[in-house]
Amino acid sequence: MPEPLIVQVKKKLPLTALLIAVLVIWGMILMHVYKYFQPGDDDGQEQLFPDETISGESVTSQQPKPDLTYTKLHRNPFKFINEPVEVPVQNITSKEIKRPDFTFHISGVIINNNRRVVIIEDDSHKKTVFLREAESYLDLKIITISQNAVAVKQGSESRTIEIR
Numbered sequence: 376m377p378e379p380l381i382v383q384v385k386k387k388l389p390l391t392a393l394l395i396a397v398l399v400i401w402g403m404i405l406m407h408v409y410k411y412f413q414p415g416d417d418d419g420q421e422q423l424f425p426d427e428t429i430s431g432e433s434v435t436s437q438q439p440k441p442d443l444t445y446t447k448l449h450r451n452p453f454k455f456i457n458e459p460v461e462v463p464v465q466n467i468t469s470k471e472i473k474r475p476d477f478t479f480h481i482s483g484v485i486i487n488n489n490r491r492v493v494i495i496e497d498d499s500h501k502k503t504v505f506l507r508e509a510e511s512y513l514d515l516k517i518i519t520i521s522q523n524a525v526a527v528k529q530g531s532e533s534r535t536i537e538i539r
Contacts, residue, residue, distance in 0.1 A: 477513055481525055481536055491520035 477499035485492040495504045495512065506517045518526040518533070526535045 477515075479515065481538060484520055484522065484525065484538055486520070486522060493517055493520050493525050 477497055479495050479497050479499075482494040482496050482503070485494070490507070492505050492507055495506060495515070496502075497504060497512070504512050506512055508517055508520055510517055514530050516528045518528055520526075522538075524535050524537045526533070528534075
């Protein structure tokens with residue numbers, strides 16, 4: 376049985392309304408583009424290409440005069456200096472270099488194949504440091520790491536710390 380005429384019109388109504396709305400919107404866009412490029416009334420808009428012609432004299436007379444001051448460079452910035460530069464040398468004795476003492480404890484040792492790492496908790500600076508053999512942290516140097524003990528040198532004092 377064929378569908379009634381009212382049902383067919385209802386199905387096409389949203390499509391027709393959508394098509395009309397699209398045509399109206401595109402018509403408005405094209406009208407604004409057409410008005411923009413029409414000569415005459417600007418409606419307060421700036422013209423892309425002014426109709427005025429400028430003579431050569433008026434162009435040179437309208438250029439702004441720069442009031443900048445320039446300083447002549449005494450050397451070429453693109454050329455390297457061939458003369459040696461004297462840098463003042465200050466002798467620093469070992470007495471002047473004093474690092475603050477810090478307290479630490481060893482949290483553990485990690486031994487994996489040939490890699491040995493000691494975990495040090497710096498209580499003074501609240502840091503955790505992972506050091507291998509022959510590495511240093513502040514004035515603490517790790518000498519050897521074994522499963523049961525770590526040999527360290529702090530300042531001029533060497534000691535072995537056992538791990539429990």
